[in-house]
Amino acid sequence: MTEPLLLGGIEAGGTKFLCAIADRDGALLMQTRIPTTTPAETLGAASAFFSDAAEKHGALSAFSIGSFGPLSLNTVAADYGCITSTPKAGWQNVDLLTHFRRTISGPIALDTDVNCAAVGERLFGSGQGLDTFCYVTVGTGIGVGLLINGAPHGGANHPEAGHIKLPRAPGDDRFAGICPYHGDCLEGLACGPAMQARWGVPAETLSSDHPAWAIEADYLAGLCATLTYTVRPDRIIIGGGVMQPQMYGRVRRALTEKLAGYDASMRAIDMDDYVAAPTAGSSAGLTGALALAYRTATRQWPMHWAITDTNSSRAETVNA
Ligand SMILES: Nc1ncnc2c1ncn2[C@@H]1O[C@H](COP(=O)(O)OP(=O)(O)OP(=O)(O)O)[C@@H](O)[C@H]1O
Numbered sequence: 001m002t003e004p005l006l007l008g009g010i011e012a013g014g015t016k017f018l019c020a021i022a023d024r025d026g027a028l029l030m031q032t033r034i035p036t037t038t039p040a041e042t043l044g045a046a047s048a049f050f051s052d053a054a055e056k057h058g059a060l061s062a063f064s065i066g067s068f069g070p071l072s073l074n075t076v077a078a079d080y081g082c083i084t085s086t087p088k089a090g091w092q093n094v095d096l097l098t099h100f101r102r103t104i105s106g107p108i109a110l111d112t113d114v115n116c117a118a119v120g121e122r123l124f125g126s127g128q129g130l131d132t133f134c135y136v137t138v139g140t141g142i143g144v145g146l147l148i149n150g151a152p153h154g155g156a157n158h159p160e161a162g163h164i165k166l167p168r169a170p171g172d173d174r175f176a177g178i179c180p181y182h183g184d185c186l187e188g189l190a191c192g193p194a195m196q197a198r199w200g201v202p203a204e205t206l207s208s209d210h211p212a213w214a215i216e217a218d219y220l221a222g223l224c225a226t227l228t229y230t231v232r233p234d235r236i237i238i239g240g241g242v243m244q245p246q247m248y249g250r251v252r253r254a255l256t257e258k259l260a261g262y263d264a265s266m267r268a269i270d271m272d273d274y275v276a277a278p279t280a281g282s283s284a285g286l287t288g289a290l291a292l293a294y295r296t297a298t299r300q301w302p303m304h305w306a307i308t309d310t311n312s313s314r315a316e317t318v319n320a
């Protein structure tokens with residue numbers, strides 16, 4: 001008989017922490033949504049949820065966190081498991097791992113929110129059937145998750161492709177950018193708050209023929225070209241509040257121009273398929289975190305979740 005598994009996961013975001021426990025088949029047994037306020041308040045509420053879950057369902061087999069960052073993911077570093085230099089007030093140097101080790105006895109895995117979302121897209125969304133793809137979110141920041149040969153990628157630490165420096169888009173030479181570290185890195189020029197700073201109004205209020213969108217598409221296509229040259233993924237999935245439907249065509253056309261017909265395999269890219277929207281739903285990061293917990297417990301990815309379950313039916317099985 002297969003051993004029962006009890007998995008815990010958190011998608012730790014800048015506005016909310018989604019916490020859940022799930023069984024071996026990915027069915028959610030309990031879940032909750034905690035607003036991200038102070039570390040003490042938010043992490044305290046998350047621990048209380050998992051203590052309550054353990055009382056009701058037993059000890060967790062494995063637990064995983066997909067968090068906003070930057071994070072220290074180098075297992076031998078002194079600050080392993082900490083959020084490090086985030087601009088989010090009060091959350092610098094917050095030790096996530098030590099906090100959860102106080103209440104959770106099983107193994108704990110940690111990865112970025114975007115890598116976890118990429119895992120969720122592989123199980124339930126636009127990454128199904130793919131081994132190597134990128135997951136990009138363009139919202140309050142710009143984050144890039146990488147699934148390489150079927151596993152989330154990290155090296156000495158997680159990459160930060162949202163902060164690459166790109167050539168300025170035509171006509172965009174005055175805006176200084178808003179990244180507190182680099183000024184006019186990609187995130188500094190093209191995340192949602194950067195658009196607001198540049199144009200004086202929130203991005204969602206700009207009309208679809210506003211010049212902002214051509215500039216935005218140029219930068220996102222620059223990121224896609226860089227990812228194409230460095231990772232050569234099967235697909236680049238781009239989501240986040242700024243990626244409205246009209247952006248996909250613009251990014252695909254700008255990317256085709258940037259690749260400039262280089263190499264037959266790049267000329268053969270079907271852009272409609274290559275630059276795609278996410279489809280795993282708003283809980284892809286949480287699903288990915290739970291899948292990471294599954295892998296921590298079993299050394300395998302729960303590929304059967306994709307067959308036996310769908311994102312929407314998962315949501316219905318919840319007893320909050
Ligand atoms: N319809 C829209 N069109 C363009 N921009 C939008 C739209 N809706 C939201 N945004 C922008 O998206 C940003 C918020 O992004 P999102 O909704 O992805 O939130 P987030 O999860 O906080 O971001 P992140 O992915 O960085 O964590 C805001 O800057 C907002 O101006």
Ligand SMILES: [Zn+2]
Binds near residue numbers: 163180181186188
């Ligand atoms: Zn930057």
